[in-house]
Amino acid sequence: MKFTTDEYLTPYLQSFNRVKNVAHFHGCHAIPKIKNIKKITDGLMDLFFPGRDDRDQDCTLEESVKRNLDYVVEKLSKVIDLAYTFDGKTQEESEELTTIALIDFCTKLPALRRLLKKDAEAGFAGDPAAKNLHEVILCYPAIRALAIHRVAHELFKIGVPLIPRMLNEVMHSDTGIDIHPGAEIGESFFIDHGTGVVIGETTIIGNNVKLYQGVTLGALSFPKDGCGLLLRGAKRHPTIGNNVTIYANATILGDIKIGDYSIIGSSAWIKTDIEPYSRVLIPEPEIIISHRKPKSN
Incomplete structure (x- = not known):
């Protein structure tokens, strides 16, 4: 007897919410695709x-920048428009908000690139293993x-839904560095090695800060309202x-301050809280060395 899925289809369909403007994944709206977000991250690096x-x-440099800028704007335009539509906006509202987001992105590009140059210079200055800035x-x-976070953060600040988080999750997958797009990061910032670093949504980082692998800037607890619901966006990092x-x-947890x-x-x-000009160390663990007898043949 050939197996069919017919009898399983109806019970599965009953698990879906069919309410209009809620069931975004059920044919009501197209959604941004991760593969297109990945193309944007590559385009941003170029x-x-x-x-x-x-x-x-x-x-020429002018030709390269023009081609790459047009490519990124075209791709961003499509996914941002989809994100706004997915979020319940009308097509007219989505187009208007997408245009606002693209103008904001293009206006901030010079400042973003200057920040990235300072980030790269900080990396070179702080790592003796680096042979040159190009490396x-x-x-x-x-x-x-x-590079991806600084763009995602600007989109996050003006309220673009979904896309900032998707950008940073693609970056997380590529690099092992997990930064929420809401995190505010100053200039000349660098993460050495990077794997396992986590920076939460309401983290604020000043200038000339350096992190190493495995650092967590996280929340100690999640504040709730009188009904026991999470207060989203509250400062907790x-x-x-x-x-x-x-x-x-x-590991640094909670809404605390680490001094200059x-x-x-x-x-x-x-x-x-840690006062400025502090050095925080944990005691060195005791090392126990025992000698083993060689195995006899």
Whole structure:
């Protein structure tokens, strides 16, 4: 007897919400696709750092920037429009809001690129393993993560739905660095190595800050209202001052402040404010070395 799915279809369909303007995944609206978000992240890297694309070899800087800018704007326009429609806006509202978002993006591009140049320079200045600035830009995952985050953050600030989070999740998948698009990051920021870094939504990071792999800037708890519902958007992540260094696997939780020029040692666990010019270390673990007898043949 050939197996068919007919008898299983109706029970499964009953699990769907068929309310109009709620059932976005059920044919009511198209949705932005991750594969198109991925194309945008690649296009942004070519736009911020021309010369990465083979087509750049036989053209001027102006031609390269124009081609890459047009490409990114075209792709962004489509996914932002879909995101607004998915969020319940009319087609007319979506088109108007998409235009506003694209104007905001293009207006802020010069400032974003200057920030990224400072991020790359901070990476080169702080890593003796880097041979030159080009190596940092082409090879270091932090530069890709920050390039995408800084764009996603600007879209997040003006209320573009869904796309900022999708951009950062593609970046997370590519680099192992997880930054919520709501996080505010100052200039000359760098993440060395990067794998396992988590930066939460309401984190604020000052200028000239350096993180190492495995650092978590997270929430200690989630504030709730009188009905027990989560207060979304409430400040619940750390504020990191200027000129702070946070070493590998340190965990900093809650709406606390790490003062300027502080150094947070590896694997520290912090839930309280730290005064400026502090050094926070945990005791070195006791090392036990035992000698083993060689196995006899």
